[in-house]
Amino acid sequence: MTRILIDGGEALYGEVDISGAKNAVLPILASCLLADEPMIISNVPHLHDVTTTMELLGQMGVYLTLDDRMRIQVNPSLIDSYIAPYELVKTMRASILVLGPLIARFGQARVSLPGGCQIGSRPVEQHIHGLRALGAQVSVENGYIKAQAKRLKGTRVSMDMVTVTGTENILMAAVLAEGTTIIENAAREPEVVDLANCLMAMGADIEGIGTSTLTVHGVERLHGTEYKVLPDRIETGTFLVGTAMTGGKVRTRGTRVDIMDAVLGKLEGAGAHISTGDNWIELDMRGKRPRAVNITTAPYPAFPTDMQAQFTALNCIAEGVAVITEKVFENRFMHTHELQRLGADIRLEGNTAIIKGVEHMSGAQIMATDLRASACLVLAGLVAQGETTIDRVYHIDRGYENIEEKLGMLGARIRRLPA
Numbered sequence: 467m468t469r470i471l472i473d474g475g476e477a478l479y480g481e482v483d484i485s486g487a488k489n490a491v492l493p494i495l496a497s498c499l500l501a502d503e504p505m506i507i508s509n510v511p512h513l514h515d516v517t518t519t520m521e522l523l524g525q526m527g528v529y530l531t532l533d534d535r536m537r538i539q540v541n542p543s544l545i546d547s548y549i550a551p552y553e554l555v556k557t558m559r560a561s562i563l564v565l566g567p568l569i570a571r572f573g574q575a576r577v578s579l580p581g582g583c584q585i586g587s588r589p590v591e592q593h594i595h596g597l598r599a600l601g602a603q604v605s606v607e608n609g610y611i612k613a614q615a616k617r618l619k620g621t622r623v624s625m626d627m628v629t630v631t632g633t634e635n636i637l638m639a640a641v642l643a644e645g646t647t648i649i650e651n652a653a654r655e656p657e658v659v660d661l662a663n664c665l666m667a668m669g670a671d672i673e674g675i676g677t678s679t680l681t682v683h684g685v686e687r688l689h690g691t692e693y694k695v696l697p698d699r700i701e702t703g704t705f706l707v708g709t710a711m712t713g714g715k716v717r718t719r720g721t722r723v724d725i726m727d728a729v730l731g732k733l734e735g736a737g738a739h740i741s742t743g744d745n746w747i748e749l750d751m752r753g754k755r756p757r758a759v760n761i762t763t764a765p766y767p768a769f770p771t772d773m774q775a776q777f778t779a780l781n782c783i784a785e786g787v788a789v790i791t792e793k794v795f796e797n798r799f800m801h802t803h804e805l806q807r808l809g810a811d812i813r814l815e816g817n818t819a820i821i822k823g824v825e826h827m828s829g830a831q832i833m834a835t836d837l838r839a840s841a842c843l844v845l846a847g848l849v850a851q852g853e854t855t856i857d858r859v860y861h862i863d864r865g866y867e868n869i870e871e872k873l874g875m876l877g878a879r880i881r882r883l884p885a
């Protein structure tokens with residue numbers, strides 16, 4: 467199993483290019499199932515989850531080719547299977563995103579139930595509830611969600627909680643439904659907006675994009691288009707936090723400034739100097755130690771749960787005491803136990819972590835438990851004195867493109883050790 471070795475203590479300096487957003491490209495690739503013509507998706511990040519999605523679509527009969535500019539051509543005209551098998555869904559929960567498109571376009575779908583994961587139980591009853599409201603017959607048999615429908619019928623779907631992939635699934639189902647669907651309490655995450663914009667480019671008719679009420683006027687068909695995936699705000703935030711922790715100065719290029727407010731606000735609270743341009747964000751820490759910042763996660767536009775672990779790492783070496791409250795997932799603090807092995811002072815109380823910043827952490831052997839936990843441990847390794855070895859780093863390849871190359875270019879002493 468590959469490991470990452472970090473020799474801590476180097477501040478990050480320089481410029482880094484931000485990749486396309488994982489959580490946008492996955493639903494956008496799934497949305498290709500809705501088109502009756504080829505699609506071209508560009509700014510695709512080179513990630514394990516993208517490969518898994520390509521494998522999943524490939525098994526359904528979708529023809530996919532990837533060119534050297536990271537553009538995927540997707541030809542959905544020969545689809546002959548409507549199944550997302552357990553073997554793939556268990557490695558990537560986002561496979562559930564094929565459910566909405568399959569039922570909308572082909573009237574049938576058999577998608578494995580994802581089950582729990584490292585960060586919480588993560589049920590999908592809202593996806594099922596929404597599809598049933600649209601007229602699909604949905605049952606759960608032998609671990610699979612089995613859905614059937616002639617043509618879905620527009621209706622009012624009110625989500626009990628804000629769910630990102632739940633909103634995306636219902637949105638993708640509604641675009642080909644007969645009549646108008648109103649999705650209430652919809653997620654407003656920029657990745658949901660990106661999916662909606664892609665669907666519009668394919669000929670969908672959606673009002674209220676970026677708000678919590680989406681009004682979808684169903685259309686007969688969706689055509690092919692070329693669509694560029696938005697930049698990854700979580701990758702951007704991860705590099706900025708690493709820069710703040712190490713006291714360095716880094717410019718993230720090819721990113722989006724307007725979707726980063728909550729994270730940039732907290733970085734300024736930690737003492738960082740932030741400057742921005744059209745598509746770049748620069749963080750200058752001027753060699754200073756960060757100040758502790760309190761964080762409470764919640765759906766967009768509030769502070770994202772996918773940045774919680776990284777800010778937990780920052781607070782471990784910050785000046786002062788921070789309180790971190792995780793409100794989206796019930797078990798997203800696995801990384802705190804590993805951070806304690808590096809010398810962090812963290813106390814867990816339910817969904818809250820109380821962190822007393824220490825002046826130094828020291829390198830140790832630690833283990834990644836999920837994607838964002840991996841990123842947090844890498845950041846901690848950058849500041850821990852001596853060597854840190856992180857096991858199970860395959861998690862990081864699911865969502866960060868060439869992380870060790872990018873950090874290495876910024877001056878980090880980091881390398882991957884062979885299995």
Ligand code: EPU
Nearest residue numbers: 489560588589590591592593628629630631632794795837
């Ligand atoms: N929930 C339910 N029932 C449902 C759906 C959701 O109880 O039917 C609960 C979840 O258990 C959770 C909360 O609602 O407590 C929010 O979950 P959500 O459905 O929004 O999460 P998701 O759609 O499964 C996406 C991202 C996650 C990100 C969350 C929250 C993708 C592919 N994944 O997951 O990304 O953390 O939204 O923003 O978009 C990551 O990138 O590391 C990651 C985990």
